[in-house]
Amino acid sequence: MQNNRYELNKQLAQMLKGGVIMDVTTPEQAKIAEAAGACAVMALERIPADIRAAGGVSRMSDPKMIKGIQQAVSIPVMAKCRIGHFAEAQILQAIEIDYIDESEVLSPADDVYHIDKTKFQVPFVCGARDLGEALRRISEGASMIRTKGEPGTGDIVQAVRHMRKMNAEIARLTAMRTDELYEAAKELRVPYELVQYVHENRKLPVVNFAAGGVATPADAALMMQLGAEGVFVGSGIFKSGNPEKRAAAIVKSVTNYMDASLLAELSEDLGEAMVGINEQEIEILMAERGK
């Protein structure tokens, strides 16, 4: 992979900052998302809540369906491939997807290896529960990170846990003496150079979004205040009573996440939120896939 291409891919993620990336399953939903102010859409056949309900193996979406969404909107279009499934990723690259999500939401194709993302021209976003996972994905070539959260639940607890953990670990690295960084790299099982970067810059070398369980404007504001640079909303929008209104409200809450009186206004009359499942009631913990 040319270094130049990796830089350009990280830079596209920079352009998405302060925005909301929405899961959509049809061109019509993609248009609703774009009109509501999504900065990108994630094209997939079934949103996580339905994947959870349906059970079975879930795979990359039909390229025809993804192309339909690419034609429907002018904003970037992302799509998911299974963890380790580099052939699915090759297919997504062939249809010129703007970002590939190597995602734990789908059934993993490989229980040991992630995709060598440095072999690709298109950018990858990957989920992470902690700093070690994030830096491992980055060393494999990911140009954007998101918390794993627990997709399709409408329960924000896991995204909060992952974001706090990552922040705490970044703070810990930042506070270390430089001679302690070698051991830290060993503990985290990541390259020393990435540890050094975090130590010096107090942040990940790529953009970091929140994902998994965001269902309300307040959830989005919570994640932004915890340090997320933007938000993915999966099932939260199109599983709710009034998708247009909720989507637009979440977009505005990400822009003005510190303005409680605006957030109060935005939270009014949104209709029913997605029903949601508590983490104790879940059978499959998707966040446990691919470490």
Next chain:
Amino acid sequence: MRIGVLAVQGAFIEHEQMLRKLDVETFEIRRKEDVSQPLDGLVLPGGESTVMGKLLQELGLFEPLHKQIVQGLPVLGTCAGLILLAETLSNDSHTYFGTLPVTVRRNAYGRQLGSFLKIGQIDGHEAFPMVFIRAPSIESIGADVEVLATVDGKTVGVRYKNQIGVSFHPELTSNLTFHRLFLKMIEQSKNKSEKRRFPDVEGWEKVGSG
């Protein structure tokens, strides 16, 4: 000098960092209250123009900012910011501020695989890296619009009176050439308006026409 950076979505922090390196005070514009602060210049950053255009309207920022741009407030639009300024978009029925007499094509280089880096030049300045991310291009320009930069035969930077619009991202590199140019334009417009003893904004309109 104080510059407001539109901060509703996109890469606004990068612009703030560049301007701070040049010892300029910056503040973020996210809410109507922010626009009432005094400012010497405005930056419209990169991001998604559809998102910014919508939020400008819905957060009540559009009217006050539009008024100030028309009255001569120096403004720099990069990528999505250029789209917000453009009078016409050749592949989109929306327009936003529409104050810059150019026709712009959105996503002119295609999807992310079409993004690229080129070393470009502005007359009288050293060459510097220009980053194009799903970039727009400037297809045609109106009268009195000055071409600042071209890459591969396509116009990628223009200036018209108080407005600079570019398809690339000067904020994504460590090179400060372009932001210096913007600050110089602000200084010039300030001097002119002071000379004319116009404490109000009208003097700004003449800036850059010569």
